[in-house]
Amino acid sequence: MGKILLIDDDPFQCAAVESIIKKMGYDCHCVYSGIEGLTLLRSSHFDIIFLDLNLHEGSGLSHIPRLTELDPDVDIVMLTGESDTDCISQAFAAGVKDYLVKPIKEDRFRQVIQNLMQQKTVQKEQTDTLVRDEIIGDSTALNQCLERLAISAKGTGNVLITGETGTGKELFARALHNNSDRKDKRYIVVDCTNLPSTLAESLLFGHAKGSFTGADQDRKGLFHLAHGGTLFLDEIGDLDLGIQKSLLRVLQEKTFRPLSSSKEVYSDFRLVAATNRNLEEMVARGEFRSDLYYRLQSFIIELPPLRERNGDIEMLTRHYLPTLCKENGMEEKEVDPQFVETLRLYDWPGNVRELVNVLHVSLQKARFSKYLNIYHLPQQLRMRRVFQDMGENDEPQQGVNVVPGLYSLPMTPEEFPIMKTARQEAVDAMEQVYLQRLVQLSDSSISTACKLSGLSRARLYELLSKHNLSLKNN
Numbered sequence: 001m002g003k004i005l006l007i008d009d010d011p012f013q014c015a016a017v018e019s020i021i022k023k024m025g026y027d028c029h030c031v032y033s034g035i036e037g038l039t040l041l042r043s044s045h046f047d048i049i050f051l052d053l054n055l056h057e058g059s060g061l062s063h064i065p066r067l068t069e070l071d072p073d074v075d076i077v078m079l080t081g082e083s084d085t086d087c088i089s090q091a092f093a094a095g096v097k098d099y100l101v102k103p104i105k106e107d108r109f110r111q112v113i114q115n116l117m118q119q120k121t122v123q124k125e126q127t128d129t130l131v132r133d134e135i136i137g138d139s140t141a142l143n144q145c146l147e148r149l150a151i152s153a154k155g156t157g158n159v160l161i162t163g164e165t166g167t168g169k170e171l172f173a174r175a176l177h178n179n180s181d182r183k184d185k186r187y188i189v190v191d192c193t194n195l196p197s198t199l200a201e202s203l204l205f206g207h208a209k210g211s212f213t214g215a216d217q218d219r220k221g222l223f224h225l226a227h228g229g230t231l232f233l234d235e236i237g238d239l240d241l242g243i244q245k246s247l248l249r250v251l252q253e254k255t256f257r258p259l260s261s262s263k264e265v266y267s268d269f270r271l272v273a274a275t276n277r278n279l280e281e282m283v284a285r286g287e288f289r290s291d292l293y294y295r296l297q298s299f300i301i302e303l304p305p306l307r308e309r310n311g312d313i314e315m316l317t318r319h320y321l322p323t324l325c326k327e328n329g330m331e332e333k334e335v336d337p338q339f340v341e342t343l344r345l346y347d348w349p350g351n352v353r354e355l356v357n358v359l360h361v362s363l364q365k366a367r368f369s370k371y372l373n374i375y376h377l378p379q380q381l382r383m384r385r386v387f388q389d390m391g392e393n394d395e396p397q398q399g400v401n402v403v404p405g406l407y408s409l410p411m412t413p414e415e416f417p418i419m420k421t422a423r424q425e426a427v428d429a430m431e432q433v434y435l436q437r438l439v440q441l442s443d444s445s446i447s448t449a450c451k452l453s454g455l456s457r458a459r460l461y462e463l464l465s466k467h468n469l470s471l472k473n474n
């Protein structure tokens with residue numbers, strides 16, 4: 001049964017609305033302040049919240065970010081006596097689904113509930129039947145992306161998948177094809193990175209015999225081959241501007257002419273594109289065509305970075321470890337809880353790809369051990385853990401001598417490193433902390449950094465590069 005929450009400080013209004021909702025067959029809870037609403041949301045899920053604007057404690061709008069943080073799937077509808085246009089715009093900007101002005105009209109009220117509930121049911125059905133392929137994770141953020149994947153798979157328009165490197169854009173593109181009506185037709189992948197424009201034209205559009213030296217026969221292009229299926233353009237942000245223009249024409253007209261051919265070819269392919277670049281900024285700089293950008297925007301799936309869904313880390317680890325052990329000819333290993341805990345503390349700039357790589361490296365170190373523990377992890381992850389243990393998030397506190405604590409030695413003879421390795425790891429860890437602090441204190445000035453550290457410019461640049469730092473990190 002659907003659940004609805006009313007947040008309104010007028011008990012009479014609540015009673016009237018509650019009776020309509022209960023007659024519709026839904027479960028209804030009333031609370032008289034935003035604070036009570038937030039408390040309730042910590043332990044219960046609701047499908048819809050009707051939120052009053054003018055509450056005793058202040059504006060209901062101020063509660064929206066926290067309400068959606070606690071229950072990302074909830075739909076919020078304003079229910080208020082305030083009909084000021086500014087309030088309406090602010091409410092929509094804050095993400096509400098609808099805005100109803102009191103006194104409520106019962107028909108309209110019922111319609112809002114029915115539509116929102118229906119949409120939720122359809123979304124759930126679509127997500128439940130989705131074939132996830134290899135997509136692992138159960139965080140709210142990933143589940144929201146899977147919902148969008150399910151909706152887009154049943155649609156027909158172009159889809160743009162965005163997200164940092166290694167977040168799974170290619171995995172989603174393939175799953176989109178496999179869940180669509182086109183799944184029995186071709187799925188063609190084109191990596192637009194470093195695709196020279198001359199080669200791109202003949203690859204995408206095809207060519208007629210004799211169109212250039214070496215073209216000894218007619219060749220179908222990928223647009224043609226993808227007819228009825230899906231064309232995945234990976235890293236579309238890298239596509240040459242000239243090709244962008246031709247692509248736009250193909251998307252609009254579904255026809256194109258292979259190089260040196262007099263015949264137009266019709267092709268009905270579905271375009272899925274992905275990028276880790278900010279296309280909006282590229283449009284502003286004139287590096288990406290705005291008309292193509294608007295065409296691609298019809299449906300966007302934004303994949304969150306792993307650090308924003310670190311609830312998925314354990315699931316991904318447990319999924320990948322057995323496969324990696326098998327690939328490396330090892331018995332499956334047991335995993336120390338602190339190992340997973342330490343994985344959760346890290347930022348994962350390379351996202352899932354980096355996580356898989358770290359698991360691979362850790363397994364190499366643990367080759368002769370039955371367990372995976374934190375000492376098998378690369379140094380930057382162990383360092384992160386030390387910072388955390390010191391009660392900090394990112395950096396060492398002002399004036400604290402962090403260096404001696406950075407390198408913790410394993411307790412088992414099998415893991416115990418030779419002195420040379422231990423010394424090198426300690427030096428590396430110390431350098432990293434030292435340079436991070438130096439960068440902070442130098443205010444992007446190389447001469448200040450050299451003066452403070454006593455290092456030459458050449459040596460400083462060498463060390464910064466070794467630790468992936470830049471004076472501009474400040």
Ligand SMILES: Nc1ncnc2c1ncn2[C@@H]1O[C@H](COP(=O)(O)OP(=O)(O)OP(=O)(O)O)[C@@H](O)[C@H]1O
Pocket residue numbers: 134135136137163164165166167168169170171172275276316352353356
């Ligand atoms: N949710 C996930 N579940 C399981 N594996 C994942 C997931 N997301 C990513 N991966 C794995 O991480 C690696 C990188 O994924 P993928 O190539 O899809 O990322 P990407 O976003 O396309 O990266 P790039 O922008 O660098 O091309 C692959 O090995 C993929 O299988």
